[in-house]
Amino acid sequence: KILILDFGSQVTQLIARRVREAHVYSEVHPCDVTDDWVRRHAADGTLKGVILSGSHASVYEETTDKAPQAVFELGVPVLGICYGMQTMAHQLGGKVEGGHKREFGFAAVRARGHTALLRDIADYTTPEGHGMLNVWMSHGDKVVEMPPGFKLMASTDSCPIAGMADEARRFYAIQFHAEVTHTVQGRAILERFVRDICQARPDWVMRDHIAEAVEAIRRQVGDEEVILGLSGGVDSSVAAALIHRAIGDQLTCVFVDHGLLRLDEGDMVMDMFAGRLHAKVVRVDASERFLGKLAGVSDPEAKRKIIGREFVEVFKAEAARIKETHSRHVAWLAQGTIYPDVIESGGAKSKKAVTIKSHHNVGGLPEQLGLKLLEPLRDLFKDEVRELGVALGLPAEMVYRHPFPGPGLGVRILGEVKKEYADLLRRADAIFIEELREARDASTGKSWYDLTSQAFTVFLPVKSVGVMGDGRTYDYVVALRAVQTSDFMTADWAELPYALLKRVSGRIINEVRGINRVTYDVSSKPPATIEWE
Ligand code: XMP
Numbered sequence: 001k002i003l004i005l006d007f008g009s010q011v012t013q014l015i016a017r018r019v020r021e022a023h024v025y026s027e028v029h030p031c032d033v034t035d036d037w038v039r040r041h042a043a044d045g046t047l048k049g050v051i052l053s054g055s056h057a058s059v060y061e062e063t064t065d066k067a068p069q070a071v072f073e074l075g076v077p078v079l080g081i082c083y084g085m086q087t088m089a090h091q092l093g094g095k096v097e098g099g100h101k102r103e104f105g106f107a108a109v110r111a112r113g114h115t116a117l118l119r120d121i122a123d124y125t126t127p128e129g130h131g132m133l134n135v136w137m138s139h140g141d142k143v144v145e146m147p148p149g150f151k152l153m154a155s156t157d158s159c160p161i162a163g164m165a166d167e168a169r170r171f172y173a174i175q176f177h178a179e180v181t182h183t184v185q186g187r188a189i190l191e192r193f194v195r196d197i198c199q200a201r202p203d204w205v206m207r208d209h210i211a212e213a214v215e216a217i218r219r220q221v222g223d224e225e226v227i228l229g230l231s232g233g234v235d236s237s238v239a240a241a242l243i244h245r246a247i248g249d250q251l252t253c254v255f256v257d258h259g260l261l262r263l264d265e266g267d268m269v270m271d272m273f274a275g276r277l278h279a280k281v282v283r284v285d286a287s288e289r290f291l292g293k294l295a296g297v298s299d300p301e302a303k304r305k306i307i308g309r310e311f312v313e314v315f316k317a318e319a320a321r322i323k324e325t326h327s328r329h330v331a332w333l334a335q336g337t338i339y340p341d342v343i344e345s346g347g348a349k350s351k352k353a354v355t356i357k358s359h360h361n362v363g364g365l366p367e368q369l370g371l372k373l374l375e376p377l378r379d380l381f382k383d384e385v386r387e388l389g390v391a392l393g394l395p396a397e398m399v400y401r402h403p404f405p406g407p408g409l410g411v412r413i414l415g416e417v418k419k420e421y422a423d424l425l426r427r428a429d430a431i432f433i434e435e436l437r438e439a440r441d442a443s444t445g446k447s448w449y450d451l452t453s454q455a456f457t458v459f460l461p462v463k464s465v466g467v468m469g470d471g472r473t474y475d476y477v478v479a480l481r482a483v484q485t486s487d488f489m490t491a492d493w494a495e496l497p498y499a500l501l502k503r504v505s506g507r508i509i510n511e512v513r514g515i516n517r518v519t520y521d522v523s524s525k526p527p528a529t530i531e532w533e
Helices: 012-021 035-042 069-073 083-091 186-197 206-221 234-250 265-276 287-294 300-325 339-351 365-369 382-391 419-438 498-511
Strands: 002-006 026-030 049-052 078-081 095-097 103-111 131-139 142-145 151-155 163-166 171-174 225-230 251-257 280-285 330-334 372-374 454-468 471-484 515-520
Touching (some): 002 012, 012 026, 012 186, 035 069, 069 083, 078 083, 083 095, 083 142, 083 163, 151 171, 171 186, 206 372, 206 382, 225 300, 234 251, 234 382, 251 265, 251 300, 265 280, 280 300, 287 300, 300 330, 300 365, 330 365, 419 454, 419 471, 419 515, 471 498, 498 515
Parallel strands (some): 002 026, 049 078, 078 171, 225 330, 251 280, 471 515
Antiparallel strands (some): 095 142, 103 131, 103 151, 151 163, 163 171, 454 471
16 A cells, blocks of 8 residues: 655645556555654555655645655655655755745656656656656755755756655655646556555555445444435435445435425435435425425525525424434434535635525534534545545436436525426436437437536526417426536536427427427527526
């Protein structure tokens, strides 16, 4: 295995992810583990190498964090990244200085191809024969003097020592972040380190993660009971399946049906979890309660707040009931928090200036309920969660579904939410999704559902005139929305084939009595958002 020592960088988990991508097992531990701990950890001979992460502190503040010195005495390869390089330099007798200016962003690094780490890895070669790497830098301090035994491995104009190596001891260090995708060859560099230099066996697969996670959950929970809010979304579904695998009936899932779900969604969730996985699932039909509270409310933010608040209330009541009626101690609240959520909530404190949309948020719930938090997906990225879901036996259709917002159709029915509107919208939306799944793009062979990141139908509570047979109609309008995006922060409307749009509109107007007009939303984000409210 590879030991990753975390100095608090926001991207440490990305290092772990890259190591997983190289099919090598790794563990992330805080940098302040003791020398003794490190030696014990290495005693059985399975430790093949150590990676020292970056630190948030190297950008914003001073830090004196050091790696346990034992790391350098184990005889295994060590790779320092960013702050990890600086502490390596410092601890082994080199010199680090506060940079006069912070370097943040892209940089071109001249890589000296003579080290095992960077040999033959380059984005392009200069006429003089230097291998060049396009990398991502983010640092203030820098190494100004290499420790004894080290030679220069890479440099940039503003950072003459951007990489160094002591190949006899197999110590390598790079000032740039190899773990982020902006560093084009980053994946190759990390793979080279763990596979070739550390000689770690590339035999780790998602199934191993299941075994580890199951063990960890059992250890953490013991014989106590866990409750989990199941939404039918990817994250909570995968968390439920994983926890169920670990502790079976000690898990109770609570599925709150707010009446604003997609067509047949509630039944599908029940069928999957109660029917096929044999998990304990309590379905709370709260649609009347939600629709009642939403009656007469048309302001989008007010609607979001109501739905969020009611959701928490209903969940709390149900959790309290379960706590009272269960014989065993209910001590845990499980959540499908994934790594990007962790980053977002940490980052949100300093950055977020305005609230564009209040997100459905169940933060604070565990404290109110007196429960401990169980978050088995905390270290994983979305695509890994999906892979895990498939490995756990969830159907690919469920795991690769487009995201669905917590407030559901509540934000897709413009203005006041009524049951009649929700019923019409559900049927129109189901047709749109069905046709997207059916239609394949000739050049890629993929379905248009898979070619779009999110697609749905929006209900507009306005009526327009139409003609059907010999009669005049005066019915509602829906808008189709389909976007392509990699991060949902920006998005382009999808250029769906006209033939597909034609089929969808024809079917909706013919099959959903009450809708006589279909439009297609051709707005990108920004300035439009993906959802209409
Ligand atoms: P917008 O509309 O802001 O949406 O461009 C970006 C992404 O976030 C989803 N979304 C939500 N997800 N709770 C959620 O869980 C919410 O309240 C919420 N509002 C928007 C939206 O579907 C899109 O994927």
